[in-house]
Amino acid sequence: MEPVLQVDSLSKRFGSIVALERVSFALEAGTILGLIGPNGSGKTTLLNTLNGLYRPDSGEIRYLGRxxxxxxxxxxxxxxxxxTFQNARVFHTLTVTxxxxxxxxxxxxxxxxxxxRARQLLTFVGLERYQALPASELSGGQQKLLEFARALMTEPRLVLMDEPFGGVHPEIKALLLERIREAQQERQVSFIIVSHEIPDLLSLARTIICMSYGRIIARGSPQEVSxxxxxxxxxxxHAGGQAQIQTSPSSPVSSSSYFEQAGGHPS
Amino acid sequence: MLTTVSLSLLVQALVNGLLLGLVYTLISLGLSLTLGIMGVVNVAHSTLIMLGSYLALELLQRLGLDPIISAVIAVPVFFLIGVLLERLLISRVARTSQTTGLLVLFGVLVVIEGAAILRWTTDTQVLSVSYTNTSLTLDGIAIAVPRLIAAAIALVLVLLLDTFLRSTLYGKAIRAMSQNLDAARISGIDTDRLSLLVFGLATATAGVGGVTLAMIFPFDPQDHYRWLAWAFLVVVIGGLGSIRNTLLAGLLIGLIETLSSVLFPFQYVYFIVYLLLVVALLVRGQGLAGSQSRAL
Structure with a gap:
């Protein structure tokens, strides 16, 4: 089967800084790829290049063979x-809908x-009751949910997510994890997820890629990479010693519990 | 320095100020939109206003068309001029850096002004139509008909633009683009196409603004700098990209101008308005950029 995404020898420099160096990988339909690496390793640059915000210096990206x-x-x-972005970029003066x-x-x-479609997706992420509110009135975590729902509006085959779990309430994080799994399994959406929340990422992704200084230094199952x-x-x-990468995932919760606990209002 | 005035004169000044303020809103809107949404400081904006005045003059002299009809004609004509300017210049150069854009648009200002002087000389022109010197009198308050019509045209256009931005999906996408360009692009919004639309609309408002100004004031190819200062003042006070705030600021400037002209000798009026521009920039702290948080 043809991969959703095929990346070959992708390179990108900013002046003397090598942000991406000959990065290659393929992503099958309906799979989740986890992207990890220390700060400055090129993860966000890779996402920005994949969705066209940056032009690669060399190499090729094929989406559905194109x-x-x-x-x-x-x-x-x-x-x-x-x-989606590390800090949710919603349009603040527009309503949620x-x-x-x-x-x-x-x-x-x-x-x-x-x-x-908007109504269904807002229900999917538990934001249906906030449809008429300006997006600025949502909490940070709810803005991440809105951004995720907005990303699904164009019925994508591939969603790139940059730090979706960073700084959000644990219950919103669990809801997001659950909804990502559902979108993957029921809608056959593929994901590339950049995250420093490694246990959560390992619970989602079948394959992990680790980057360092713009290069892929390891790829494989969560176990192999960790x-x-x-x-x-x-x-x-430094190498050697005990592996310090925590791999136990957090547990999912139901979609409604956070909002019920929050009294039905954005916090 | 302060002169004693009667109540009726003050009310007259208030009415005139509000009418003038609507026209000032119209001539400032385009500047506010291009700066707030596209980040382009269009210093050539006032020359487009001046061209609007000359369009009305040419249509009146050659075809005998009333300025009201000229205002309608100005919309597509100047929209097209704006589209061409955006495609040929702005999209290529001006958005690379604000300084480059400023220099390029200053060049556009010089070229348009020079061409206008060649075509129409520096002689002062007046739009003279059947109702030029007529006025309506209401409870002793005289309202000049041309000023009333100009204000009505301005109000209609301001309301139409506000409705477009608030009620249509294209308008909402433009507002989204003004808030976060990258998020708009990756969401599926063609920001290049919308920039074209915004610049076209901004230029159309400048053109119609020029027609309405010509109904009120004499004009020549070189007096547009005054309107540029007025427009910047409205933008600084009203914030970028917000039509409602621009309207409030336009009305305020209109009122300040007419009330100053009643309360102080004539020569102080410009001094007061320019002083207000300096004070507004100082109070804003970051100048024009300080207005951005209130965009759309």
Whole structure:
């Protein structure tokens, strides 16, 4: 079966800094790839290059067999590559529903269908009761949920997520983990997830890639990568000794419990 | 220095100030939109206003068209001029850095002003139509008809633009783009296409603004700097990209100008308005950038 994404020898420099060096990997449909690595290892640059915000200096990206080099970010989004950011970038003065609808401004989707899709996705992430609120009134964690739901509006085949679990309430994190799994299993969406929350990432991803200084230094199952000496060295600054990468995942919760505990209001 | 004035004169100044303020809102809107949404400081904005005035003059002299009709014609004509400017210049150069953009647009200002002087000379022109010197009198308050019509045109355009930005999906996408460009792009919004639309709309407001100003004031190819200062003042006070705040600021400047002209000798009026610009920039701290947090 043709991979959703095929990356070959991708390189990107910023002046003298090598952000990506000959990065290659493939992603099968309906799978989750975890991307780990110390700060500055090139993870976010890789996401920015995959969704067209940066142009690679060399190498090739193929999405569903099609080269993406000359496609702009909005074209990639409409073709099915969505993205979330480390700090949720919602449109603050627009309502929650309006945030969901604007990605379809150029898509040939009937207004009623778009509204229905937005309603379903907001229900999916537990934000249906906040539809008419300005996005600025949501908590940080809820903004991450909104950004995730917005990323699904264009019915993507691939979602790139940058630190989705960082700094969010544990119950929102659990809900997000659960919804990512559902989107993967029921909608066959593929994910590339960058995270420093390694236990959570290991609970989701079948394959992990570890980057350091713009290069892939290890890839394989969570177990293989977490025990890889180069990975341990990259995180600890030296090889050998006991592996310090915690691998026990947090447990999921139901979608409604956080909001019920929060009294039904954004915190 | 302060002169004694009657109540009716004050009310007259208030009414005139509000009408003038609507026109000032219109001539400032484009500047606010391009700066707030695209980050482009369009210093050539006032020359587009000036071209709007000359469009009205040419249509009146050649075809006998009323400025009201010229205002309608100005919308597509200046929208097209804006689209061409954006595609040929702004999208290529101006967004690389604000300084480069500023220099390029200053060049556009010089070229348009020079071409206007060649075409129309530096003679002062007046739009003279059947209702130019007529006024309506209400409880002793005289309202000049051209000023009333100009204000009505401005109000209609301001309301239309506000409705477009608030009620249509394209308008909401433009607001999204003004808040976070990268997030808009990766969401599926073609920000290049919307920039084209924004610059076209901004230029259309400048063109119609020029028609409305020509209904009120004499004009020549070189007096547009005054309108540039006025527009910047409205933007600094009203914030970037927000039509409602721009409207409030426009009305305030209109009122300050007309009330100053009643309360102080004429020569102080410009001094007061320019002083206000300096004070507003100082109070804002970060100048124009300080206004960005209130965008759309």
């Amino acid at each position: 080269p993406t080099r000359n496609l702009r970010p909005h074209q990639l989004a409409l073709l099915g590559i969505s993205r 309006q945030n969901m609808l604007v990605p379809l401004v150029h898509a040939r989707v009937h207004s009623a269908e778009a509204q229905e 025990e890889h000496p180069d990975v341990i060295a990259a995180y600890l600054g």
